[in-house]
Amino acid sequence: MQENQTKLQPIKVQGRLEELETLRLIRNECRFFMTRHTSEIQPEEQKWWWDHIKKEDYTVFLYYVDKVPVGYGLIRVENGVSWLTGGLREAYRGKGLGRQIFIHLITQCSNITEIWLQVRASVSIIRVCAC
Numbered sequence: 001m002q003e004n005q006t007k008l009q010p011i012k013v014q015g016r017l018e019e020l021e022t023l024r025l026i027r028n029e030c031r032f033f034m035t036r037h038t039s040e041i042q043p044e045e046q047k048w049w050w051d052h053i054k055k056e057d058y059t060v061f062l063y064y065v066d067k068v069p070v071g072y073g074l075i076r077v078e079n080g081v082s083w084l085t086g087g088l089r090e091a092y093r094g095k096g097l098g099r100q101i102f103i104h105l106i107t108q109c110s111n112i113t114e115i116w117l118q119v120r121a122s123v124s125i126i127r128v129c130a131c
């Protein structure tokens with residue numbers, strides 16, 4: 001990261017409604033790039049998802065710039081493999097913040113044996129991780 005670059009502040013999501021709503025809004029702005037579900041998530045679906053995920057397998061972050069939530073990141077552990085996903089609000093893309101998100105997510109993965117980033121064929125974002 002360059003010295004004068006905007007620094008993201010990660011906050012781990014604890015499940016407060018306000019956090020889930022922020023997560024929902026950012027994720028919906030990224031939805032066309034998602035590999036599994038591209039539909040718009042409604043507030044009740046977001047809450048249902050949070051209530052039903054196995055908390056020990058998921059770690060979710062919101063990322064802030066000057067107290068403004070601009071991105072999210074998620075780690076899902078499945079059979080010892082950490083799956084990463086994340087995204088930024090459109091206005092904050094292309095400024096090096098995506099690289100910060102994925103580097104941060106990677107540093108949060110413990111006992112790393114494998115990390116997978118699932119992307120659409122048209123999004124070769126794996127380069128973000130080439131740090």
Ligand SMILES: CC(C)(COP(=O)(O)OP(=O)(O)OC[C@H]1O[C@@H](n2cnc3c(N)ncnc32)[C@H](O)[C@@H]1OP(=O)(O)O)[C@@H](O)C(=O)NCCC(=O)NCCS
Pocket residue numbers: 030033034084085086087088089092093094095096097098099100117118119122123124125127128
């Ligand atoms: C993907 C995303 C997080 C990247 O964040 P970003 O802030 O725009 O990316 P950065 O500015 O940090 O770019 C880092 C590197 O990735 C490259 N990059 C960024 N987006 C890219 C894309 N869609 N395809 C190919 N390369 C891309 C940049 O050119 C840069 O490479 P460089 O250092 O060689 O020049 C952001 O564009 C986004 O939220 N997109 C919608 C959601 C999404 O696609 N999420 C990924 C699915 S897991």
